[in-house]
Amino acid sequence: MPAPELPLDRVAIWGVGLMGGSLGMALRWAGAAREVVGIGRDRRTLRVAQELGAVDRWETDPEAGMAGAQLLVLGAPVRVIRDQAAEWGPRVPEGCVVTDLGSTKAEVVAAWEAHIAPGAAFVGSHPMAGSERAGVRAARPDLYRGARWVITPTPATPPWAAALVARVAEAVGARVLWMPPDLHDRRVAYVSHLPQIVATATAAAAQKGDEAVGWVMSLAAGGFRDTTRVAASPVYLWQDILLTNRDPVLAALADFREALDGLEAAVRAGDPEGIARWFSRAHEARSRLAL
Amino acid sequence: MPAPELPLDRVAIWGVGLMGGSLGMALRWAGAAREVVGIGRDRRTLRVAQELGAVDRWETDPEAGMAGAQLLVLGAPVRVIRDQAAEWGPRVPEGCVVTDLGSTKAEVVAAWEAHIAPGAAFVGSHPMAGSERAGVRAARPDLYRGARWVITPTPATPPWAAALVARVAEAVGARVLWMPPDLHDRRVAYVSHLPQIVATATAAAAQKGDEAVGWVMSLAAGGFRDTTRVAASPVYLWQDILLTNRDPVLAALADFREALDGLEAAVRAGDPEGIARWFSRAHEARSRLAL
The missing domain is CATH 3.40.50.720 (NAD(P)-binding Rossmann-like Domain)
Known part of the structure; x- marks a missing residue:
């Protein structure tokens, strides 16, 4: 047909x-x-x-x-x-x-x-x-x-x-x-759902910091604005997305936590090379962003 | 004088x-x-x-x-x-x-x-x-x-x-x-250093996902680009910033992890209200961004 x-x-x-x-x-x-x-x-x-x-x-x-x-x-x-x-x-x-x-x-x-x-x-x-x-x-x-x-x-x-x-x-x-549907879901978990979760958690942490230290938001600039822009998205859309893609989202979160743990350990240990290792992984990903 | x-x-x-x-x-x-x-x-x-x-x-x-x-x-x-x-x-x-x-x-x-x-x-x-x-x-x-x-x-x-x-x-x-210097450092930890670390970890995770699943970066769109923009910053600047602000950065990371854990638990449990709670904290912070 x-x-x-x-x-x-x-x-x-x-x-x-x-x-x-x-x-x-x-x-x-x-x-x-x-x-x-x-x-x-x-x-x-x-x-x-x-x-x-x-x-x-x-x-x-x-x-x-x-x-x-x-x-x-x-x-x-x-x-x-x-x-x-x-x-x-x-x-x-x-x-x-x-x-x-x-x-x-x-x-x-x-x-x-x-x-x-x-x-x-x-x-x-x-x-x-x-x-x-x-x-x-x-x-x-x-x-x-x-x-x-x-x-x-x-x-x-x-x-x-x-x-x-x-x-x-x-x-x-x-x-x-x-x-295929499952490959789609695993891929967007990394480049869409994970960024949504971390942006939301970053803005929520800043809110908590603001309540504790005061005047935190007065110092928020372009970096904070960009990193958390998607956190302004409507929650009803994201409830649906995250709840229909549980396993791929959890897998992407596990990879994120590995990088976060690595960076945090490097900061804690005062290890500049440890920081550089994760930055270079990040640069690699961003260098392959379509223009 | x-x-x-x-x-x-x-x-x-x-x-x-x-x-x-x-x-x-x-x-x-x-x-x-x-x-x-x-x-x-x-x-x-x-x-x-x-x-x-x-x-x-x-x-x-x-x-x-x-x-x-x-x-x-x-x-x-x-x-x-x-x-x-x-x-x-x-x-x-x-x-x-x-x-x-x-x-x-x-x-x-x-x-x-x-x-x-x-x-x-x-x-x-x-x-x-x-x-x-x-x-x-x-x-x-x-x-x-x-x-x-x-x-x-x-x-x-x-x-x-x-x-x-x-x-x-x-x-x-x-x-x-x-x-005062110490208050400055605690505030920028939330709105500058934390976003830098999570942006870097997000891009690094996408890189790992791309190596595992393939073609991940082909689906990266505006949300990924914005959330990870600061991850393109030069590492030598950030080694210096993170290594001279260790304790405030670790404190901001602890608040971030609380939010991340909460969101992850909600996804894992299939709990839409749990997701909504963290989104509303995030919306609160963003609503107080200077225009």
């Missing part, structure tokens, strides 16, 4: 926040979908999404919203996406490709593959875009431009369905990367 | 890198010094400093360089500044105010107060400016504009000498904060 050509006749987006709303705008702006239907519970949010041009129309009943859609995009927080599978997977219409925008993949993919209707197809994906801001009011049509968009097929994924998701990603300006 | 008025006739800057070089430029641009003399060992660096307009002339002999100076600014790495005290403190000319640009204060202030010539005065200071870049080629006359400049007097500091350093800081556009 060949992947449907763009523009698609109808795309449904369930969960029209920063990610889903930006995708709706981008698809409409790019002419990649003739109609974008928003699905959600909160009529006020859906009305704002419509006013901002993120959706053409909206439904609060998921079944009505996904009717006739060639592509259904799940844009809720990860645990919600995962838990939608049991009830809604079996009701996905014939021929519809379902994908999601969640930040962790193994649990979501497993749940949806277990429950999706036989005539439909699920393709996990993770567009690596976003910000500390959340909600449809922060949405913008260029959110995905230049971003990496990871697609996580499994042996159960029909290739034509994966190809459709890749076309959509490219249509909104993203660069597609392919990898 | 009243503080000398600006412009000063002669300022000597010992160590003309990013910090010292920028100060030289700023003093000359602002007309706050009639002559700026660079002191250092490396003639090539001193020549570059002169070409860039950071100094009017230079000397490799410290005694010649500080002759006739009303202000001597120590711009080397912190351990060097500290260790210059025993040999050079006694040779500071009569009436000269010595200050430094080091990032930690207690050890430097103690060493210089113990050794400075009776007719001269030492005033510790820490201008909170800089970047991951280093060296006089990165110097710029506006480095201190809008920056906080901490001055750390003790009961031994002559008020007129502290006032002179404050005038100089304000002349180059900085905002002066006053606090």
